[in-house]
Amino acid sequence: xxxxxxxxxxxxxxxxxxxxxxxxxxxxxxxxxxxxxxxxxxxxxxxxxxxxxxxxxxxxxxxxxxxxxxxxxxxxxxxxxxxxxxxxxxxxxxxxxxxxxxxxxxxxxxxxxxxxxxxxxxxxxxxxxxxxxxxxxxxxxxxxxxxxxxxxxxxxxxxxxxxxxxxxxxxxxxxxxxxxxxxxxxxxxxxxxxxxxxxxxxxxxxxxxxxxxxxxxxxxxxxxxxxxxxxxxxxxxxxxxxxxxxxxxxxxxxxxxxxxxxxxxxxxxxxxxxxxxxxxxxxxxxxxxxxxx
Amino acid sequence: xxxxxxxxxxxxxxxxxxxxxxxxxxxxxxxxxxxxxxxxxxxxxxxxxxxxxxxxxxxxxxxxxxxxxxxxxxxxxxxxxxxxxxxxxxxxxxxxxxxxxxxxxxxxxxxxxxxxxxxxxxxxxxxxxxxxxxxxxxxxxxxxxxxxxxxxxxxxxxxxxxxxxxxxxxxxxxxxxxxxxxxxxxxxxxxxxxxxxxxxxxxxxxxxxxxxxxxxxxxxxxxxxxxxxxxxxxxxxxxxxxxxxxxxxxxxxxxxxxxxxxxxxxxxxxxxxxxxxxxxxxxxxxxxxxxxxxxxxxxxxxxxxxxxxxxxxxxxxxxxxxxxxxxxxxxxxxxxxxxxxxxxxxxxxxxxxxxxxxxxxxxxxxxxxxxxxxxxxxxxxxxxxxxxxxxxxxxxxxxxxxxxxxxxxxxxxxxxxxxxxxxxxxxxxxxxxxxxxxxxxxxxxxxxxxxxxxxxxxxxxxxxxxxxxxxxxxxxxxxxxxxxxxxxxxxxxxxxxxxxxxxxxxxxxxxxxxxxxxxxxxxxxxxxxxxxxxxxxxxxxxxxxxxxxxxxxxxxxxxxxxxxxxxxxxxxxxxxxxxxxxxxxxxxxxxxxxxxxxxxxx
Numbered sequence: 001x002x003x004x005x006x007x008x009x010x011x012x013x014x015x016x017x018x019x020x021x022x023x024x025x026x027x028x029x030x031x032x033x034x035x036x037x038x039x040x041x042x043x044x045x046x047x048x049x050x051x052x053x054x055x056x057x058x059x060x061x062x063x064x065x066x067x068x069x070x071x072x073x074x075x076x077x078x079x080x081x082x083x084x085x086x087x088x089x090x091x092x093x094x095x096x097x098x099x100x101x102x103x104x105x106x107x108x109x110x111x112x113x114x115x116x117x118x119x120x121x122x123x124x125x126x127x128x129x130x131x132x133x134x135x136x137x138x139x140x141x142x143x144x145x146x147x148x149x150x151x152x153x154x155x156x157x158x159x160x161x162x163x164x165x166x167x168x169x170x171x172x173x174x175x176x177x178x179x180x181x182x183x184x185x186x187x188x189x190x191x192x193x194x195x196x197x198x199x200x201x202x203x204x205x206x207x208x209x210x211x212x213x214x215x216x217x218x219x220x221x222x223x224x225x226x227x228x229x230x231x232x233x234x235x236x237x238x239x240x241x242x243x244x245x246x247x248x249x250x251x252x253x254x255x256x257x258x259x260x261x262x263x264x265x266x267x268x269x270x271x272x273x274x275x276x277x278x279x280x281x282x283x284x285x286x287x288x289x290x291x292x293x
Numbered sequence: 294x295x296x297x298x299x300x301x302x303x304x305x306x307x308x309x310x311x312x313x314x315x316x317x318x319x320x321x322x323x324x325x326x327x328x329x330x331x332x333x334x335x336x337x338x339x340x341x342x343x344x345x346x347x348x349x350x351x352x353x354x355x356x357x358x359x360x361x362x363x364x365x366x367x368x369x370x371x372x373x374x375x376x377x378x379x380x381x382x383x384x385x386x387x388x389x390x391x392x393x394x395x396x397x398x399x400x401x402x403x404x405x406x407x408x409x410x411x412x413x414x415x416x417x418x419x420x421x422x423x424x425x426x427x428x429x430x431x432x433x434x435x436x437x438x439x440x441x442x443x444x445x446x447x448x449x450x451x452x453x454x455x456x457x458x459x460x461x462x463x464x465x466x467x468x469x470x471x472x473x474x475x476x477x478x479x480x481x482x483x484x485x486x487x488x489x490x491x492x493x494x495x496x497x498x499x500x501x502x503x504x505x506x507x508x509x510x511x512x513x514x515x516x517x518x519x520x521x522x523x524x525x526x527x528x529x530x531x532x533x534x535x536x537x538x539x540x541x542x543x544x545x546x547x548x549x550x551x552x553x554x555x556x557x558x559x560x561x562x563x564x565x566x567x568x569x570x571x572x573x574x575x576x577x578x579x580x581x582x583x584x585x586x587x588x589x590x591x592x593x594x595x596x597x598x599x600x601x602x603x604x605x606x607x608x609x610x611x612x613x614x615x616x617x618x619x620x621x622x623x624x625x626x627x628x629x630x631x632x633x634x635x636x637x638x639x640x641x642x643x644x645x646x647x648x649x650x651x652x653x654x655x656x657x658x659x660x661x662x663x664x665x666x667x668x669x670x671x672x673x674x675x676x677x678x679x680x681x682x683x684x685x686x687x688x689x690x691x692x693x694x695x696x697x698x699x700x701x702x703x704x705x706x707x708x709x710x711x712x713x714x715x716x717x718x719x720x721x722x723x724x725x726x727x728x729x730x731x732x733x734x735x736x737x738x739x740x741x742x743x744x745x746x747x748x749x750x751x752x753x754x755x756x757x758x759x760x761x762x763x764x765x766x767x768x769x770x771x772x773x774x775x776x777x778x779x780x781x782x783x784x785x786x787x788x789x790x791x792x793x794x795x796x797x798x799x800x801x802x803x804x805x806x807x808x809x810x811x812x813x814x815x816x817x818x819x820x821x822x823x824x825x826x827x828x829x830x831x832x833x834x835x836x837x838x839x840x841x842x843x844x845x846x847x848x849x850x851x852x853x854x855x856x857x858x859x860x861x862x863x864x865x866x867x868x869x870x871x872x873x874x875x876x877x878x879x880x881x882x883x884x885x886x887x888x889x890x891x892x893x894x895x
Binding site: 001003005006008009010012013016017019020043044045046047049051066072078163179180181182183184185186188190192204206217 | 303304375382384396397399400403404432525526529530533535537539541542543570571572573583584585587598623635637694697699701703704705706709
């Protein structure tokens with residue numbers, strides 16, 4: 001077994017464990033490479049199927065290609081696609097791009113709040129109807145009690161403290177100081193009513209591992225990750241106004257892998273293009289405590 | 294660097310443990326800095342932050358990335374850091390030294406292949422130096438290297454180093470642990486981490502920490518051991534047009550090939566591997582240790598998640614409800630007798646009770662206390678645990694991975710242990726319960742024969758069994774009607790329906806089922822002894838459930854009507870009916886069989 005085999009098997013084991021133990025389970029799909037690898041791993045775990053709903057929080061500021069790519073893949077892979085949104089904030093222009101909120105407040109409103117209420121079922125969920133190809137209001141309003149999230153421990157400080165199965169209380173709070181033990185492939189799969197569990201199958205993966213795996217498995221990614229002739233590409237995807245490109249001429253997966261492995265990005269943090277991190281002095285911790293992924 | 298070198302490069306998990314403030318985080322900070330494993334700018338960022346707060350820079354701050362952690366100045370959780378050498382990629386788990394954070398230390402240590410244990414040269418061997426040494430060996434970490442840190446504070450004294458080495462070696466010997474090395478270092482000064490300490494410690498001629506880390510052996514050979522696959526789930530994605538019935542799980546040890554005869558325990562069902570399944574991969578004919586895989590079988594057998602799949606031609610695991618374990622307890626409330634816990638082994642989880650505390654070991658002193666009745670927080674104990682139904686496992690010294698259990702108390706993993714011995718069932722809590730019940734049973738003046746003559750039937754528990762929606766409830770009610778109309782003494786007990794609803798809720802199901810079956814057993818014993826035909830329904834039972842009901846209602850046995858496919862391996866079914874049977878025919882078949890078996894007398 002090489003390292004990618006080991007990482008793959010561990011992630012699959014965790015996904016299967018989650019699928020067996022949680023009745024109301026969903027997977028967050030941000031359209032980025034990490035959660036797309038996770039989606040691929042789910043199809044591996046379930047032998048070509050993805051029996052879990054995929055939840056995407058649409059801030060309305062996502063780069064348009066991301067939404068197009070999402071819906072194409074959802075149709076091609078027959079995915080149970082669920083989308084949530086903070087419609088009120090967007091309608092009232094309570095956002096950073098409209099000049100009414102700071103970056104962090106905007107993240108909190110359009111991502112954290114939207115996610116929290118989409119998961120709880122309090123806000124409308126839109127589900128892709130594969131027959132019509134349209135999104136319709138989802139009749140299922142039950143809260144998701146298990147949420148699979150593609151965070152990695154190498155991303156920044158607070159994420160290195162995460163467990164594979166990480167409980168959150170009613171307020172979505174993460175008690176960093178008192179986390180359950182995990183050992184011998186046994187995880188926290190029991191939880192009291194009102195709480196829910198976040199599941200992190202990608203915790204051990206590094207950015208390079210992901211790209212090598214994308215290369216090995218030939219996983220289709222949104223082409224924003226590659227230089228399309230302008231000498232720039234996205235290294236990390238988010239909302240258009242707060243995510244910038246990096247200078248890079250990598251046009252395909254092979255070139256990106258080589259670039260990350262030995263080239264110019266070998267020692268620069270991946271999220272360096274994400275403006276909100278810098279506004280949150282201690283890493284993403286403030287956002288994370290509030291339920292940011 | 295060639296294109297494939299990273300994929301081929303080895304990968305190893307190590308853990309760093311030791312008493313609080315002995316300098317673990319500093320060692321890691323140094324390892325990362327000295328191997329150029331820090332993201333660009335990180336070191337500068339932390340240095341700038343220290344300058345801004347007028348604090349001297351320390352390597353430990355690199356790891357203490359969380360705000361509240363820096364405020365407290367101690368490592369709270371297991372932080373995972375990455376560093377790489379020419380030889381390997383490492384994940385180093387920084388385990389906290391405070392005893393309050395034992396569960397974090399366990400989390401870090403349990404996934405490690407090797408451990409670095411740090412002892413402060415000035416403070417010497419402390420309680421947690423010992424406790425962590427013990428835990429690391431119990432968690433199954435095979436390689437341990439001891440770092441005697443802060444040598445700069447004792448003037449790099451060889452005497453100090455040797456004294457600690459001798460004291461700690463003696464301690465480890467009692468545990469049967471043989472450390473790979475003792476290394477004197479000063480993490481703060483960067484002495485003997487990556488750079489050889491010729492100037493500071495000319496007397497030392499061993500390896501640096503980095504050399505030692507690269508010298509840890511990669512433990513292999515899991516694929517050569519006996520095959521074990523804890524069954525995580527059985528998948529059938531019929532709705533997506535896929536008819537494969539796939540037994541899924543991760544192979545813990547050994548290998549299995551297409552054509553191998555396999556057995557599932559504890560049910561004992563057998564089949565042959567038809568295919569090894571996967572998605573987007575080259576066709577496989579075998580599954581080996583470490584891989585998350587799935588197989589299909591040549592025959593349709595009903596197995597449940599949680600069973601242990603083994604090869605029929607290899608040494609078999611133990612199957613038992615009672616066993617002796619060595620465990621440690623992390624829960625705030627102690628582990629006590631008479632309380633129900635959930636025990637997880639492999640992919641199985643069952644209700645369990647603490648049956649006996651044999652001895653509790655004081656981990657720091659290695660002295661044992663034998664008169665305790667409970668296992669307190671942070672105790673290491675040898676005890677006997679009993680589960681409500683049999684589980685399959687291996688003994689720790691035979692096959693370590695499948696000989697490990699965790700115990701869940703109030704939604705949390707509170708205990709973890711290794712199985713030392715399988716014990717037989719006699720004297721089990723249930724056997725004792727039945728014995729006491731029968732002992733206290735006082736009979737009246739009316740005999741069972743007299744009752745049978747009056748009612749036209751002997752007492753019997755009639756179970757209608759089948760999967761959800763098979764029509765068993767309707768059949769049960771019609772059967773009650775028919776038997777009553779024929780003049781028999783009969784009663785339909787419908788509370789099982791409640792548990793059928795619960796059946797879809799995995800979390801509460803097991804415990805509720807066990808309770809229900811136990812209560813049903815006791816109730817049936819009384820009602821059948823009173824001469825009645827007690828009719829009830831049971832969903833998704835297995836041989837063991839029925840054996841247990843039979844035992845609980847003895848000497849009056851049970852009569853089983855199965856609807857739909859027969860999931861039982863050995864337990865004889867009295868009447869086999871189709872899924873959703875035609876009612877008149879079904880009732881007639883049951884009544885005829887009851888007559889033929891002498892249960893209905895007229």
